[in-house]
Amino acid sequence: MRNIEKRAFVCLLLALFLTAGLGFFCYRYVTQGGDWASYPFNRHMYNNQGQLISGAIYDRDGDALSECTDGKRTYYPDATVRKATLHAVGDPQGNIGTGALTAFADTLSGYNLVTGGYSPTGAGRDLTLTIDAYLNVTAYNAMAGRQGAVGVYNYKTGDILCMVSTPTYDPLNPPDLSESSEGYDGVYLNRFLSSAQVPGSIFKTVTLAAALEKMPDLENRTFTCTGETEVGGDVITCPKPHGEMDIKSALAKSCNGVFGQLAAELGASTMTEYVKKAGLTDRLSVDGILTAAGSYDLSGATQNQLGWSGIGQYKDTVNPCTMMTYMGAIANGGTAAVPRLIRSVETPMGGIPTAWKRTQETTTLIEPATAAKVAEMMKNDVVQTYGSDRFRGMDIGAKSGTAEVGGGKRPNAWFTGFLDDPDHPYAFIVLVENGGGGASVAGEIAATVLRACVDKF
Numbered sequence: 001m002r003n004i005e006k007r008a009f010v011c012l013l014l015a016l017f018l019t020a021g022l023g024f025f026c027y028r029y030v031t032q033g034g035d036w037a038s039y040p041f042n043r044h045m046y047n048n049q050g051q052l053i054s055g056a057i058y059d060r061d062g063d064a065l066s067e068c069t070d071g072k073r074t075y076y077p078d079a080t081v082r083k084a085t086l087h088a089v090g091d092p093q094g095n096i097g098t099g100a101l102t103a104f105a106d107t108l109s110g111y112n113l114v115t116g117g118y119s120p121t122g123a124g125r126d127l128t129l130t131i132d133a134y135l136n137v138t139a140y141n142a143m144a145g146r147q148g149a150v151g152v153y154n155y156k157t158g159d160i161l162c163m164v165s166t167p168t169y170d171p172l173n174p175p176d177l178s179e180s181s182e183g184y185d186g187v188y189l190n191r192f193l194s195s196a197q198v199p200g201s202i203f204k205t206v207t208l209a210a211a212l213e214k215m216p217d218l219e220n221r222t223f224t225c226t227g228e229t230e231v232g233g234d235v236i237t238c239p240k241p242h243g244e245m246d247i248k249s250a251l252a253k254s255c256n257g258v259f260g261q262l263a264a265e266l267g268a269s270t271m272t273e274y275v276k277k278a279g280l281t282d283r284l285s286v287d288g289i290l291t292a293a294g295s296y297d298l299s300g301a302t303q304n305q306l307g308w309s310g311i312g313q314y315k316d317t318v319n320p321c322t323m324m325t326y327m328g329a330i331a332n333g334g335t336a337a338v339p340r341l342i343r344s345v346e347t348p349m350g351g352i353p354t355a356w357k358r359t360q361e362t363t364t365l366i367e368p369a370t371a372a373k374v375a376e377m378m379k380n381d382v383v384q385t386y387g388s389d390r391f392r393g394m395d396i397g398a399k400s401g402t403a404e405v406g407g408g409k410r411p412n413a414w415f416t417g418f419l420d421d422p423d424h425p426y427a428f429i430v431l432v433e434n435g436g437g438g439a440s441v442a443g444e445i446a447a448t449v450l451r452a453c454v455d456k457f
């Protein structure tokens with residue numbers, strides 16, 4: 001009798017394991033089946049060069065960036081277009097993880113839950129991306145060989161119109177990195193989606209949001225900068241004395257002393273709360289591609305280091321795409337569309353979209369009333385400091401950053417902001433690594449790219 005009980009117990013245990021295992025498999029099958037089917041070892045979906053056989057990739061107005069003809073993958077005929085769209089389209093070898101050929105391989109191959117990787121027409125599905133090849137080329141040319149990223153997106157729909165990461169290369173003529181990686185530093189990395197870097201003064205927009213909400217008298221305060229401001233027993237320096245100013249001018253002059261002092265007054269927990277709320281330490285899902293998380297780490301920080309953290313130095317890092325989304329929320333009353341790269345998915349036969357992508361909204365990244373005030377002050381930055389002439393005809397708000405990166409290297413140049421224009425609701429970000437002055441270097445690239453965006457769309 002005892003033996004039968006024991007066996008029954010063992011059987012029950014085995015049945016439980018089986019059920020749990022089956023449940024786990026079903027869950028993984030539904031969530032990751034597409035990835036399994038498009039793994040390179042599924043030979044029937046790849047040609048003998050290891051290239052995904054099916055599905056074309058178009059830009060938003062129908063330029064074929066990559067197609068598949070007779071089992072061979074082809075690319076756009078112009079090399080500059082190929083380089084400017086490399087990190088969005090991907091490479092045949094699959095080194096660029098954010099490229100559509102890799103990140104959206106399951107969609108391109110026509111995978112679905114019922115038929116798996118088999119497609120009756122053998123042609124997979126075509127993908128229309130949100131990016132515009134012409135805008136990417138404009139941004140790529142404006143970067144002029146420098147290293148960094150450019151992004152522009154529509155904060156109402158989420159469409160990323162321009163996404164360039166440099167250095168880049170021609171996918172038809174890939175560099176041999178084993179020979180020399182000179183000029184190809186982190187070339188497979190999409191800096192826009194997958195890097196987190198020292199932000200410098202563009203981060204003051206976060207400290208400003210916290211101060212506007214937590215310090216009721218902020219807009220009536222007058223600050224004085226002598227070029228050196230004492231915060232927590234040590235100094236925070238400015239490139240020059242900024243004199244007397246209110247908070248609006250402090251942002252336009254980008255006074256480190258003022259924002260360092262504000263961060264120290266706000267305290268570590270309030271600052272951390274606002275950075276988190278702005279989404280800067282989280283990852284965004286851009287059609288399933290997770291952006292790099294930024295960091296805001298104050299563990300063990302002194303009051304003076306807390307001050308530096310409020311001006312985007314100390315240990316701060318941000319991801320360009322996430323920061324751009326925060327800019328979208330400032331312009332859009334507190335929330336913004338989550339950036340996306342897929343505009344539509346089509347079956348190649350009729351060309352009828354089988355799926356249009358819905359717009360997703362972020363959480364509230366900044367309170368609506370605060371967003372309105374920050375937006376006004378960022379518009380004033382352009383009038384007071386950057387020069388409206390550079391952005392003629394645009395209702396633009398912006399903030400520059402010249403972020404010290406240490407190691408004897410030149411600072412990172414940043415320029416980010418938004419257009420307050422119902423016909424062109426765009427947020428943007430430009431990063432030039434070790435590029436020098438944010439307003440001059442990155443600002444110039446932003447002006448060129450935004451001009452192209454407004455003229456074309």
Ligand SMILES: [Zn+2]
Pocket residue numbers: 225226227238240241242254255256257258
């Ligand atoms: Zn100052």
